[in-house]
Amino acid sequence: MLKNSHRYMGFAALVAGALVLTGCTAEGGQAAGDEPITLSYAFFAPAASFPAVQMEEWANQISERTDGQVEVELFVGGTLLSSGDIFDGVTEGVVDIGMDSPAYDTGRFPFSSVMNVPIGMDSAETSSRTFLSLLEEYEPEEFDGYEIITAFTTEASYLQTKTPIQSEADIAGMSLRAAGANVPVLEELRAAPIGMSMAEVSEALNTGVIQGYMSSREVMKDFGLAESIRSVTNYPFGTSNSFVAVMDKARYDALPESVKTVIAELREEMMLFASQGHDESIQAAIDFAKDEHGVEIVEVEEAARAKWDKILNGQADQWVKTNGDSYFDAEGVLARMRELAAENAAR
Template sequence: MVKKIGFFVSIILVTVFFTGVCFAKTKLIFNNFFPSSHIASKLSEEWCKEIEKRTDGEVEIQYFSGAHLLKANHVFDGITKGIADIGLSNLAYTPGLFPEMALCDLPFGMPSAWVATYVANKFYNKYRPKEFDKTKVLFFFACGPNLISTTNTPIKTLEDLKGQNLRATGRIADTAKALGAASTQMAIGETYKALQYNVISGAMLPFSTLKDFRFGEIVKYCTTNWQVGNVYTFYVVMNKYKWDQLPEKTKKVFEDVNQIYIDKMGIGWNQADLEGIEYFKSKKGRLIQLSATEEERWNKAVEPVIKKYCQEMTRNGLSMKELKERVKFIRTSIKEMNEIQLSRKIPLPYGD
């Protein structure tokens, strides 16, 4: 009788053990600094649900928006330390941490967020900057070109920028200076009050922020200088140890979903820019187009920003030949992706 009881107990224990193994879940935490209402936040949450769906629930992702766990400038470090498993932030919030990838933030005249998103991923996949080696890169995306929005002065010429103090962070600040304006680096969440109380006279931000962060309520003018516009490049990275623990079939799911959301992020940001324009117009905001003459002047004015970057990077061990090749790669990629964008008839707010 004792043997029979022992036998049944053994069966139960073995069953419980293997059942636990079969139903064991990989639980991950995703940190995003954007508020839940933002397109990048909504799409990130969709990404999480798609991963869960395609792994039949074997991966479970707890999603936090609004920087509840990590602020934007602490995301990369926090992911490497395991405070969160997956994180989203942008290059500009940690100046100097991603020097090679920062090339994507220079004033190449990105025609849209969709193009900039694909260019950033193409650049990373080709050159694999070691600055991301402490993590597993999932994908990159970008906002639309940073345009000049001001509270009181319409910006039609380079001369109009003298005396302007613009919110501009990272490499975008270099562009503001090259165009003749002063710049102030600040978090996006601080910008509304800074504009409201005239701490700054304007900002270099994409159209989308006119609605998403309600800047369209305060600024009166927006110069659509996308021809020289930089973008902010965003990254989504994962703790390397957590990534290495995933089964190969699960990694394949991640990679497949990443490719889908590169496209979704680009299209989503394009749409957000279009919505920003409509919101700005509803607040009686005025859009200013650069004349052909001014466009040429602005392009010439920002050339030193790219040259200065290349000179800085030679001190980081890259040759000028290699840097020129990278600049050429980005310019070529912009043209290629823009042609694809136009052929797919993806909506864009900046013209073709």
Template sequence: MIYRRIAGFSKRTAPALAVMVTMALPLTTAHAQEKIRLKFADWMPLSHYTVINGAQPFMSKATELSKGKIEFQYFPAEQLGKAKDLLTLLQTGVADIADISPSYISDKFAMSSVAELPAMFTGACQGTNAYAQLVKQGAILAEKEFKPNGVRVLVSVAYAPYKVLTSKKKIETIKDFSGLKLRTAGGAMDITTTQVEAVPVRMPGPDILPSLTRGTLDGTLAPLQSVKVFDIQTQVKHMTTDVSLGSFITVYAISDRAWNRLPEDVRATLTEAGNFASKNHCEYVDTQEKKVVQDLEKDGVKGNTMAPGQLKALNDKLGAVAAEWASALDKRNRPGTAVLADFRKAVGN
């Protein structure tokens, strides 16, 4: 099994190395016993729980099921490119599989942010399973979003509902959000932030800490389990734990270019391994949520809930976000209303 970094590798050598990898490790299917080598590009660091509970189990299970026929060359931590560039790496053949986060390239995957709308689900598995139904072959997001971009989803990941963490001001009422510069992941989360009269600042996870340190952010919307991954707990003092301000989606997708060159047994193996990894990741997230709150409080991030009556008022206010999101897509000739209806049906709302 191969899921490792290449010794001496750095971001500056990425373009040249990518060419060497492409030449040295072709995706081969000519002989039944020949190895299938797949290049997997990820933007997340090795320490991230999604790598540990998603990427690694996916590769391990695929290698196990194929009896070693499938091998991976794994490039974590933006070694082959930034999160926003990984779709391009798939489309150009530099990578075979990549971690694509739709919010970071919302011009290409605007409808996928349906799973990032506020108050849509209460747990990671509920959100993951619903999103997976929409990206399976023949379903609306697979046909309307992923297929036109030349990729298909192997692993679906929905995070626990986002909370709000702030460096100075504790959030207990709707008015407390007003004017705060809050990091978002883009997509539907921008609408959510604007709805509570805060200022959305779109950026990927690795950029949150330096922005908090410089004071260009007042806080962030984030899943609590990602806080320590990016050392955000060193700069925030408060977390409001009972809100559901959306979520974040990331997928491991394979290019059609790579998929079409694979024999049927390898396709089946990758599909099974993908389903295994999706389940493994969401179950980990759901079982760890309470412990994460306790750990963050030990690190000095004080938890609180909304003031009496304010959580309901917040959810009522955020109820308009989904309709606004769907309407905006409909006006761009994208089936936002249909996607929202399908997701609500899948999630059980």
């Protein structure tokens, strides 16, 4: 059930009316091939975040390539739907397209959670190419009923905290925001992982609910978190986060063929736009955090690094064990991810 669903009923009615006015059927389809189409697109993070920047680029590109036939209304920063509500919001017709993070709900998205297994992917582009290829190749049932508009990931996760973490003693007992495969890693490190979306992290830091978080480093600038932390530990964990944008399959199928062709063309292009832009933004975020807020980059002590390496190496086996009864061959999926990652890293 959607949170605060009463907020969306009025909006849904307005959308339904708008679809009729623009020539769409009651099912969200198109009554005439050349009539205008307005699509709504929702995401939980701020407009400055790199996934939201990708949304704006997608909106511009689809408008341009359809000669203005398709226009897109963007709802970012959780103004329409919050993280965890977005995929259901697409199904229920609250929004036409929604982008959310499957890493926040590994129980619902077990196939996608393979991307959080640390196998040494050293860039968002390598990880994103691998993720989209896996989704296209396996067509996992966790996305049944949806058309995947695009998918991509961040870089690896790094500890970003109020006090420096360089040893086992430093991290023990520390309350840290984490998601996906990083949760058991922190538990083994004797930290106290707490689940929440990135949109909630700033307030949690400022109110003392958490003492830091594990995430990719662009959030220091995109979410303004650099002002609330003092240290980044220079040790990469698994891929920080993944994002998938979806449209209800029935609504997608009812679009004109020319529009569906453009959407298909943009799937890989937007993955590359987002991931390459993300990789380029990391150093800018680090410089911003250091220069504007005095954030320090600290190294892990050798003894701690050796133990952390061992813990990460065990995550692959644990993921296979955890997903042994899932609807897919966990061992086969992990092996295929390794193959694709090697191919993509060599590009």
